[in-house]
Amino acid sequence: MxxxxxxxxxxxxxxxxxxxxxxxxxxxxxxxxxxxxxxxxxxxxxDLSKANFNYIVEDENTINIGAMTTLGDIEHSPILKKYFNNVLAKSVREIVGIQLRNIVTVGGTVYSRYGFSDFITGLLALNTNVELYKQGNISLDKFLEEGSRERDILKSISIMKDNRKAAFSSMRNSKGDYAILNVAISNLNGKYRIAVGARPNRAVLANKSMEYLNNNGFSQKNAVEAAKIASEELTFGTNSRGSNIYRKQLCYVLVKNTLMEVQGYED
Incomplete structure (x- = not known):
């Protein structure tokens, strides 16, 4: 205990x-x-509950989310609903249950870099920075790759309001369970970001798959090829929820289907 x-x-x-x-x-x-x-x-x-870090606000260029904001706040935010096809709300709404979502904080989730996090995968598909008290602003993908060089406190995250279209998908053994695999994809003017998480390791970008799409453009054929590339470039582990082979197969299916969904928003 x-x-x-x-x-x-x-x-x-x-x-x-x-x-x-x-x-x-x-x-x-x-x-x-x-x-x-x-x-x-x-x-x-x-406990940071008195430090005024519970907020979701927007300015002309960014959406800023305080570290003590809960996943329940993310799910029901009228501000987030206006952007990215509400992808962040979609990324959290299947997490365990309402009670847990009203407790779990953005800062605790992101700073801990949980591998099972659906929310981090959703953020990674967007243009997201984290603001640390000592280290300042760094991109989320760099933070996930390098971690913290020193003990620090995450104050907030900021997301660029760049009008990208986005979609999120995941596979679970049952509703409320942690994801076996999750995928978030965004498209801004033909440039894609493809994030895959719950591998069961922390979320990463499928860089080779992104490069292929960004160089060749979207088509159903290219979506299939990009999904194949993503499933082959990323590594997957085995745990009680699924094997590495199963996760590799899921990656192909989820990336392909999520790409189709994102493209549907563009049409």
């Missing part, structure tokens, strides 16, 4: 960061959705 010696609710990110680096086993607590999972001794659990 998880034991917590002290519980802190700092009112600023600076105060939270100073607490975080004070001891090695101090942690930012997020929504605490997984408190009953695993075994860990936490000296100080740092």
């Amino acid at each position: 998880i034991s917590i010696n002290e519980y802190a609710t700092p009112e600023s990110v600076e105060e939270a960061y100073n607490l975080l680096i004070k001891k090695r086993n101090n942690v930012v607590f997020g929504g605490g959705a997984f408190i009953r999972m695993g075994s860990k001794n936490i000296s100080t659990a740092i």
Whole structure:
């Protein structure tokens, strides 16, 4: 079980960061959705609920989402509904249940780089940056590849409002279960981003598949070929939900079908 010696609710990110680096086993607590999972001794659990990080706002060029925003907020946001064919809401609405989605936070999910995350896959298909307290703004794909070089606090994520069309799909053994595989694809003026997650490792871009489509354009034949390339360039693992071979086959099907859906938005 998880034991917590002290519980802190700092009112600023600076105060939270100073607490975080004070001891090695101090942690930012997020929504605490997984408190009953695993075994860990936490000296100080740092709760950011008083630091004003629960928001979804837009300006002329970007949508900004605070770290303490919940997946439930993402699901029901009228702002997000206006963009990207509501792909972010679609990416979270099958996650376990309403109660969990109202607890799990954007910051906890993204900073932890969970391999099973549907939400991260949706974000990766968009032009997304993360804002860290010490390291500043970096692209989400770079953050996922490199991780954090030092202990840090994720303050927010920002998404460029570039009018791209997007779609999300996943395969589950049952409703509410974690995905066996998930795929998110976007298209902006013939340039595609193809993200594949729950491999069961963290989401990645299918760069060779994207390059093929971006160079050759969309057609049903090219969609099939791009799906084949994605399934062959990415690596897949085996866990209780599915084998690596099954995930490779799913990748082909989901990428092909999701490409068709995105193209349907363009027609």
